[in-house]
């Protein structure tokens with residue numbers, strides 16, 4: 001079964017004013033939907049980032065894939081690598097990679113690989129989780145992914161989540177998420193306010209939801225010294241501390257002096273980062289992400305490596321749509337050594353999606369593995385057209401830590417602490 005054509009469609013959906021260490025989420029989140037169509041008329045779906053340089057690379061790769069078998073994983077990878085201008089190399093363990101361009105190639109390859117697995121599942125009447133070795137859990141637990149947040153942009157309609165700018169606001173947001181989705185663990189995106197204020201919010205969550213596993217992720221905005229201080233102050237409360245300080249060296253310094261494991265989706269994001277991170281004992285938990293680890297099969301290889309080296313596993317997310325949620329759920333369901341609830345931005349989509357409703361739902365904070373063959377989700381073409389039109393016409397597409405944030409609150413930058 002060979003690839004006959006590939007459609008690449010950039011889309012935009014409303015993203016609320018969530019705050020993180022680099023600024024505020026755009027009013028629009030950008031994604032790219034990939035449809036791979038075979039000579040037998042089967043279509044597979046993939047989803048990836050929507051920024052322009054990545055989109056250009058995905059489009060260039062798409063043009064090179066006609067005629068490749070959907071079963072030819074390595075040939076597909078080689079074609080994508082060539083389109084990015086990288087040579088495929090095989091290391092002493094037989095693992096293929098793309099040398100110094102590997103991170104770029106892996107990210108471009110991912111949506112095509114997911115789409116081919118979707119097709120292979122549809123052709124065989126099997127779920128993607130079955131193709132990955134079979135699910136070891138029927139439903140995948142996700143965490144309540146909390147953000148400090150403005151109430152809403154003055155130009156946008158008010159959203160139902162309201163503002164969260166202090167511990168009370170964060171606890172109220174958690175309550176909403178838990179009531180609606182049943183989440184049984186909580187992650188707070190930090191790096192926005194002073195570390196001690198954020199630690200106070202974590203304490204408030206601990207008091208409000210005793211027993212629920214908690215994490216905070218300041219996206220490497222803290223120095224190692226601050227990370228060590230906050231890590232020790234929250235030693236009795238955190239399940240893990242995510243990316244407190246920058247770099248493998250910084251993380252290793254912190255890891256040696258705090259009681260909990262450190263997790264990352266920032267300092268270990270490609271194969272080359274694993275040996276130094278393991279040698280320096282910089283991390284205890286890897287946040288897997290098939291969007292940049294090169295799709296589902298390559299992520300499963302990384303998961304196995306983590307098992308070998310005693311690293312625990314969780315899963316990372318950026319703003320995403322249902323195709324990615326389905327892919328993440330199949331991967332997590334078929335990963336025996338996944339130890340922690342996965343991240344997802346799904347609640348922040350607030351119902352906007354390119355997949356038809358019904359196949360993906362949260363129950364008790366978990367998403368049951370979709371039942372249909374392949375990914376088990378269908379494209380909603382009307383929604384795709386609307387979101388593509390939004391992409392074509394939306395104007396503010398870039399994070400701007402000054403102008404856009406000042407449009408919410410002229411004093412915001414002055415209020416930001418320096419750590």
Ligand SMILES: O=C([O-])C(=O)C[C@H](O)[C@@H](O)C(=O)[O-]
Nearest residue numbers: 020217219265316317318319
């Ligand atoms: O560290 C993380 O979890 C992320 O990088 C996920 C997202 O990019 C998060 O920071 C966000 O959406 O602002």
